[in-house]
Amino acid sequence: MGRPVALAVAGSDSGGGAGIQADLKTIEARGAFGASAITALTAQNTTGVRASAATDPGMVREQIRAVDDDLGVDAAKTGMLANAEVAAAxxxxxxxxxxxxxxxxxxxxESGDRLLSAAGEAVVREKLVPAAALVTPNAPxxxxxxxxxxxSADDAREAGRALREMGADAALVTGGHLDGAAIVDVLVGDEVREFRSPRVPDANSHGGGCTLSAAIAADLARGSAxxxxxxxxxxxxxxxxxxxxxxxxxxxxxxxxxxLRARADAPRALREVRETVRAFETPAMAPLIPEVGTTVAVAPETATEPADVAACEGRLTRVSDGVRAPGGAALGASSHVARLLLGVREHDRRVTAACNLRASDAVREAVENELTVATVDRTREPDDAAGTxxxxxxxxxxxxxxxxxxxIVDDGAHGKEPMVRVLAPDAETLRELVLGVAELTPSAVRSPPG
Known part of the structure; x- marks a missing residue:
């Protein structure tokens, strides 16, 4: 069987962030083949639309037919339709x-520029919405x-039900334009579902709606429910x-x-974890290993959750002749260090690698002499914190x-061992920082704890 084809019927964005350009990038990333019928050209960038020219309606028809006649279409999406004539075609x-x-x-x-006339809206409402497997409007x-x-989300449900009454099989009303700490998108179909995500301050979100609808079309083309x-x-x-x-x-x-980048970058991150673990399997590291063991973690470029983060399987522990790791490396192998790494990266994307060390007086002295250090008092952590x-x-x-x-150095809390957590822009630097601390730490602790 050939690769599934998803057809994008939309305008072109010369800035590359939205429209046909966003659609094709997203469709290919989701594993379908992207084809297009361009409805308009825009002179557009991140600040707005400078000029636009609608495609001849007959040309729009021919583009759709040319793709369907030869490649076949497994799913389609529409975006910017320019005017009533193009929308009708x-x-x-x-x-x-x-x-x-x-x-x-x-x-x-996104900039506020109007992209469809009132007459075009009527065509969408009366012709396209009734033909839709899914309609994906934002709140406005x-x-x-x-x-x-x-x-509100309740209003979105009501609007979604109204869109179904207009003929759409389902509606996804997106909440990015509404106020609130979380963005709530509401899917109204045979059942109602809410999708919540934290709002990213000052987000680079141009093309988000195009990307969402294109991804859905790509998965429908691949046969997903x-x-x-x-x-x-x-x-x-x-x-x-x-x-x-x-x-x-x-x-x-x-x-x-x-x-796609998170998956493509994972092998590098896993390799760097393994290299770092091997470098840490030395007697000189024994004084730095805490009672709970040491975890090494490396984040791929676009990691967003612990399952994306490469880490050692099983923590490094002290043994009679030095330090050993019981396993290899895997994505999602860490929770604590991975969550710290991701939390730090929300503020400073330069950091990609981290590990935890014993917070003995000797280790702390070496860390404070050699590294830039921040301290935190975990006894002040509120009960309703999302996670330590x-x-x-x-x-x-x-x-x-x-x-x-x-x-980051903390003195621990009730039931929580004091810890030093080292952060670095890459695994090589992490190794240099930690092994540098090891050289300055007395080697009295060589045997396993207890």
């Missing part, structure tokens, strides 16, 4: 299609299509926004390939204006 070709269609009713760009677009004011396709796309978008590109003077584009390592990272990095230290 797209609707004529897609209304009776034998493949699912995701309708992203693009009306306004849902209001335009349904007349329902959307200011709608709810699965939406769940996968939501996870992809969370990562794409968290690692958005800091480009241009306006709102930068999301990282369309962030999910998240709290430690947030407290230290906020206090330092986002500039990570070489080491």
């Amino acid at each position: 797209a609707a004529e070709e897609l209304t009776d299609a034998d493949f699912p269609v995701v309708v992203d009713p693009v009306v306004v760009a 677009e849902a209001e335009l299509l349904t007349g329902i004011e959307v200011e 709608l709810s699965t396709a939406v769940e996968n796309a939501e996870a992809l978008l969370d990562r794409a926004v968290a690692h958005g590109h800091d480009l241009g003077d306006g709102t930068g584009p999301v990282h369309h390939l962030a999910d 390592m998240d709290w430690v990272a947030e407290r230290v990095l906020t206090r330092r204006d986002g500039d990570a230290p070489d080491a």
Whole structure:
């Protein structure tokens, strides 16, 4: 069987962050083959749309037919449709299609520029929405299509039900334009589901809506159920926004390939963990190993959760002749050190490697003499903290204006061993820092604890 084909019917963004460019990057990243029917050209960048020119409606029809006649289409999505005539041409070709269609009713760009006329909105409402397997409006677009004011997740549910009454099989009303610490997207289909994600301050989110709908179309083309396709796309978008590109003077584009980059970078991270563990399996490291053992962790470029982080399987422990690690390296092998590393990276992306060390007086003295150090009092951790390592990272990095230290030292708390955690821009530097501390630490502790 050939590779599944997902067709994007949308406008071109010369800045590369949204529109056809975002669609094709995302579709390929999700494992489908991306084809296109371009509805308009825009002179666009992160600050706005400077000019646009709609494609002739007949050319839009021919592009769709050319792809379907030769490649075949397994799913399609629509985005910017420019005007009523272009929207009508797209609707004529897609209304009776034998493949699912995701309708992203693009009306306004991230910058606020209007991308579809009122007459075009009517075509979307009356022709495309009834043909949609899924319609994906943001809150303002849902209001335009349904007349329902959307200011909360409950409003989004109501608007979603209204869109289904208009003929759509399902609706995903996105909440990025609404206020709140969390973004809530509401899927209204045979059942109602909410997808929550923390809001990223000053996020580079240009092209987020295009990326979401394109990812869903790609998974539908591959045969995924709608709810699965939406769940996968939501996870992809969370990562794409968290690692958005800091480009241009306006709102930068999301990282369309962030999910792909995390997987591609994993072998390097695993190799660096193994190399670091081997370097630490030396008698000189024995005084630095805490009672709970030492974990080495390395984060791939676009890691967002502990399952993405490479770490040693089983902690390094003291043995009679030095230090040993019981296993190799794996993604998701660490919780505590991985969470600390990810929490630090939310503030300082330069940090990619970390490990924990014994907080003896000798080790602390060596660390404080050789490294930049921040201290944290874990007895002050609030009961409602999301997690100890998240709290430690947030407290230290906020206090330092986002500039990570070489080491974080804490005196522990009830039932929690005191610890030194070393941070570094890469695994090689981590090895240099830690082995440098080992050289300055008395070697009295050589045998296993107890």
